[in-house]
Amino acid sequence: MRIGKTAMALAGSASLVALLAGCGSSGSNNSSSGPVNITYATFVVTRYPLLQKYVNKFNQAHKGKIHVTLEHEPGSNAMLTKLLSELQAGTAPQLVEQYGVYTPQLQSKGAIVPINSFIKKSHYSLQGFYPDEIQGATIDGKLWGLSIDGGPENLAIYYNKKLFEKYHVPFPTANWTWAQMLADAQKLNHPTQKEYGFLTFLGQTEGVSTRFYTWLWNAGGQLMNTSNTKAAFNSPAGLKALTMVSDLAKYSDVVARSEYEAAFQSGHVAMSEAGGWNIGTFTQSKLDYAVAPLPAMTPNGTRWTSAGPDYNLITKSTPAQEQAAWTFLQYLESPQLAAAMSADGNAPWRQISASQYPQYAATLKQYPQVGQEVAAQAHWQKLPPSFPNYSQMSLQVATMVESVLLNKTTPKQALAHYAQLATEAASGGSNP
Secondary structure, X not given: OEXXXXXXXXXXXXXXXXXXXXXXXXXXXXXXXXXXXXXXXXXXXXXXXXXXXXXXXXXXXXXOOEEEEEEEOOOHHHHHHHHHHHHHHOOOOOEEEEEHHHHHHHHHOOOEOOOHHHHHHHOOOOOOOOHHHHHHOEEOOEEOEEEEOOOOXXXXXXXXXXXXXXXXXXXXXXXXXXXXXXXXXXXXXXXXXXXXXXXXXXXXXXXXXXXXXXXXXXXXXXXXXXXXXXXXXXXXHHHHHHHHXXXXXXXXXXXXXXXXXXXXXXXXXXXXXXXXXXXXHHHHOOXXXXXXXXXXXXOOOOOOEEOOOEEEEEEOOOHHHHHHHHHHHHHHOOHHHHHHHHHHOOOOOOOOOOOOOHHHHHHHHHOHHHHHHHHHOOOOEEOOOOOOOHHHHHHHHHHHHHHXXXXXXXXXXXXXXXXXXXHHHHOOOOOO
């Protein structure tokens, strides 16, 4: 174990013209005073320049009618805090990307608007979105957003092929187990040469929490009870999961959340639990790597992966701005743009066919890991529980994992302590 120093082009121009024309026909305010100005806030990093390119195309096609300003925000946790403050001050963006499980919290505060009426009026089809994504954005029988960066962009094991070959360790298979992964991590761990079997990161962040969820679910455990009022992870399954996290850390490079992409890119780490959003960045580093599904605890066991779609949500503003946000949202969520935005190696957030969208076919050829990622997650997507105080509960889970990784407490002690705090957080109680 080693702790580090700080513990998107479309298929063709005709497709773009047709798409932009179609979005324009859905209606927006074209008053004599000028265009309707809206802001779209997103925390994408690697695709931001590509996203800005297509925002510019949208603005040009809607000149004098709608103008979208693209705003880059910090990661999902910090963005939620910032958004809540902006909503209170009346300065929030009109369209925001948010981590999916935060949707109930925003809906409960009356901060966002359902999109059912927009869908009905514009005859918008939801075909092609993954069912779990629609499920995750549905609250009280209404749909509150559309996914972006979801679908197959879930957690899997990314592995450095050269290190496996160097130490004569067979590549992970589709049916590998926890025990095999631990044994491989040990064989691949050579800290004196600054080469490590696995990559673990610290931080009181959603990324730490969701990685724990995968171990918990595949041990047969649950995060919360059925009413989402009490933490359920202080259990035999929870102990197996947190112990696995602790055991893997023995053969790990343990770094801060902000460093984990760079740590894997460096070529000194054999395995990392990562997602489709990392493919473009990892490939740019010329790393020879591949993607495998998560291991099962036992042979033929489950290998659930945390389905973590982000959602584009329309915040409450003026009718004209809400309509403009919907017009832009249709463009943003189109299969054409999903194909275009895959150009940097990102798995598409919609089910699209490479034969139908040449841009996506080109992505699969340039980035074979995208196809591996999609295949690895095909049958094992699972949504975290969704309720208004989820973010507070998740913080306690991340803190629990961090306490174990820093050897402040044992897995058994941490589970008992933080399950109680998670229960209090889930009910809206104060956090220490």
